[in-house]
Amino acid sequence: xxxxxxxxxxxxxxxxxxxxxxxxxxxxKSPSTMWRASCDIDPIAGHPNLFETQCDTYSGSSGSSIYxxxxxxxxxxxxGVNVAENPQYNIGVRITGPYYCWLEQTMGRSS
Numbered sequence: 001x002x003x004x005x006x007x008x009x010x011x012x013x014x015x016x017x018x019x020x021x022x023x024x025x026x027x028x029k030s031p032s033t034m035w036r037a038s039c040d041i042d043p044i045a046g047h048p049n050l051f052e053t054q055c056d057t058y059s060g061s062s063g064s065s066i067y068x069x070x071x072x073x074x075x076x077x078x079x080g081v082n083v084a085e086n087p088q089y090n091i092g093v094r095i096t097g098p099y100y101c102w103l104e105q106t107m108g109r110s111s
Contacts, residue, residue, distance in 0.1 A: 007067055010077040011100040015043045018068045020053055020092075022082050024061035041066070043094070051080050051092035058085075066092045 020041040029035050039055040046052040051066060066080035080092035095103070 007065065007076045007078050009065075009095055009100070009103055010079060011095045011097055012079070013097070015079060017042045017044075018079075020051065020055060020066045020080075021069060021076075022053075022055050022057055022061060022064045022066055024057065024064035024082070026058035027060040028058040037061075049094050049096055051094055052089040053082075053092060055082075055090055057082055057090050 018041055019038055021036060021038050023034060023036045025033065026035055037055040037057055039053050041051050041053055043051065053066070055066075057064075061082055062084070064082045065078040066082055067076045067078045069076050078095065080094045082090060082092045084091040093099075
């Protein structure tokens, strides 16, 4: 059965290293095709508000979520957003406590 769902977004100030997944439409692939990249992410490396990743992304992947798939519970949580690249690594903005609260308010889910 095909159905549409959603991923939860989350933050964890003590997030351990995890396998990050990025799904997007990179411009270096066939037009209008969706691709997934996965790579190890160590939240302690780099800036506390950013993820530095080695995930294989390209222009067109910006704005894609960076999510963790927890196999035992079969859940996915978005912990960041892929935003940029440089020659050494790709960069994701990490969902921190303030960003999490802003998302909750934007979605009308907080009081």
